Amino acid sequence: xxxxxxxxxxxxxxxxxxxxxxxxxxxxxxxxxxxxxxxxxxxxxxxxxxxxxxxxxxxxxxxxxxxxxxxxxxxxxxxxxxxxxxxxxxxxxxxxxxxxxxxxxxxxxxxxxxxxxxxxxxxxxxxxxxxxxxxxxxxxxxxxxxxxxxxxxxxxxxxxxxxxxxxxxxxxxxxxxxxxxxxxxxxxxxxxxxxxxxxxxxxxxxxxxxxxxxxxxxxxxxxxxxxxxxxxxxxxxxxxxxxxxxxxxxxxxxxxxxxxxxxxxxxxxxxxxxxxxxxxxxxxxxxxxxxxxxxxxxxxxxxxxxxxxxxxxxxxxxxxxxxxxxxxxxxxxxxxxxxxxxxxxxxxxxxxxxxxxxxxxxxxxxxxxx
Numbered sequence: 218x219x220x221x222x223x224x225x226x227x228x229x230x231x232x233x234x235x236x237x238x239x240x241x242x243x244x245x246x247x248x249x250x251x252x253x254x255x256x257x258x259x260x261x262x263x264x265x266x267x268x269x270x271x272x273x274x275x276x277x278x279x280x281x282x283x284x285x286x287x288x289x290x291x292x293x294x295x296x297x298x299x300x301x302x303x304x305x306x307x308x309x310x311x312x313x314x315x316x317x318x319x320x321x322x323x324x325x326x327x328x329x330x331x332x333x334x335x336x337x338x339x340x341x342x343x344x345x346x347x348x349x350x351x352x353x354x355x356x357x358x359x360x361x362x363x364x365x366x367x368x369x370x371x372x373x374x375x376x377x378x379x380x381x382x383x384x385x386x387x388x389x390x391x392x393x394x395x396x397x398x399x400x401x402x403x404x405x406x407x408x409x410x411x412x413x414x415x416x417x418x419x420x421x422x423x424x425x426x427x428x429x430x431x432x433x434x435x436x437x438x439x440x441x442x443x444x445x446x447x448x449x450x451x452x453x454x455x456x457x458x459x460x461x462x463x464x465x466x467x468x469x470x471x472x473x474x475x476x477x478x479x480x481x482x483x484x485x486x487x488x489x490x491x492x493x494x495x496x497x498x499x500x501x502x503x504x505x506x507x508x509x510x511x512x513x514x515x516x517x518x519x520x521x522x523x524x525x526x527x528x529x530x531x532x533x534x535x536x537x538x539x540x541x542x543x544x545x546x547x548x549x550x551x552x553x554x555x556x557x558x559x560x561x562x563x564x565x566x567x568x569x570x571x572x573x574x575x576x577x578x579x580x581x582x583x584x585x586x587x
Contacts, residue, residue, distance in 0.1 A: 231382040239391040259320040260287040263334040265294035273325040318342035327353035335366030339381035352392035354404025403487030417561030461569030469494035475540035491524035
């Protein structure tokens with residue numbers, strides 16, 4: 218019997234820059250001309266039907282005016298489009314348009330767009346570079362930073378995907394002014410989650426400056442965007458592949474993602490996460506960690522934003538409990554939850570262990586109590 222060792226050891230630098238500002242399409246073109254993606258001259262701009270006319274089409278136009286080949290690839294807006302089927306449609310459209318391995322993907326939009334486009338980029342031609350141009354507060358707080366890309370299926374959320382880091386991320390705060398108020402509120406849920414899990418001083422800032430943030434005042438929005446990036450960066454830097462610490466970013470998401478799906482996406486992602494944060498705050502209190510005062514502060518801030526803090530009556534509680542088992546933190550068929558110790562701190566249950574098993578009965582009691 219013969220054996221042959223294939224040596225493929227390598228060191229990969231996946232570092233990238235996040236630029237926060239207003240009206241960044243000009244900077245995007247400048248960076249591309251300066252070699253951001255090497256000598257690539259073919260760009261597939263992926264977006265959704267809401268963002269296409271506002272931001273994505275102008276990006277395509279500017280690329281074409283600069284002498285690049287660029288084409289727009291659009292899918293129906295909404296979480297329901299984050300599927301394997303949509304990914305296949307995008308890939309087939311790119312193939313039909315003649316895109317091969319010599320292209321770069323630019324994702325222009327919110328979290329669904331960046332998740333889908335990043336996943337496409339990771340598998341198209343066995344991997345092509347991509348750029349994230351985030352146009353929502355939610356994407357700025359969460360989806361465009363960290364390199365997690367995935368799609369949903371009827372049986373699981375975000376379990377089909379890969380880790381794929383962009384060449385650069387642009388957070389265009391000017392785009393927030395075109396968002397409906399409901400989308401702004403939804404995006405703030407992920408911001409509050411970051412403060413709850415890692416930075417009590419930032420939570421204090423949100424309480425003090427919430428009115429200015431809701432008015433989209435520049436100084437407050439820039440500070441909020443920077444803090445979101447800093448908090449998530451410090452987690453991702455230590456655990457890019459979610460082997461332990463990165464699970465804390467799922468605070469509020471075990472219940473939140475289940476609610477979002479069971480609601481048939483009547484609730485926006487941030488609205489569902491808001492309810493999930495309250496549910497998991499009650500769980501942390503039940504387990505003897507979080508104080509009544511902290512539960513009340515969290516709930517009060519979410520209410521001030523205008524986010525829901527109770528499970529809507531139209532959601533079947535037993536269906537919701539069953540849906541919890543599709544969460545990616547489930548191990549050996551057991552539910553696992555990230556638990557707050559206080560505002561700004563997560564419980565560590567052992568060396569690199571940041572989620573703990575919870576019985577179905579306890580999860581049911583928490584859910585039925587909201």
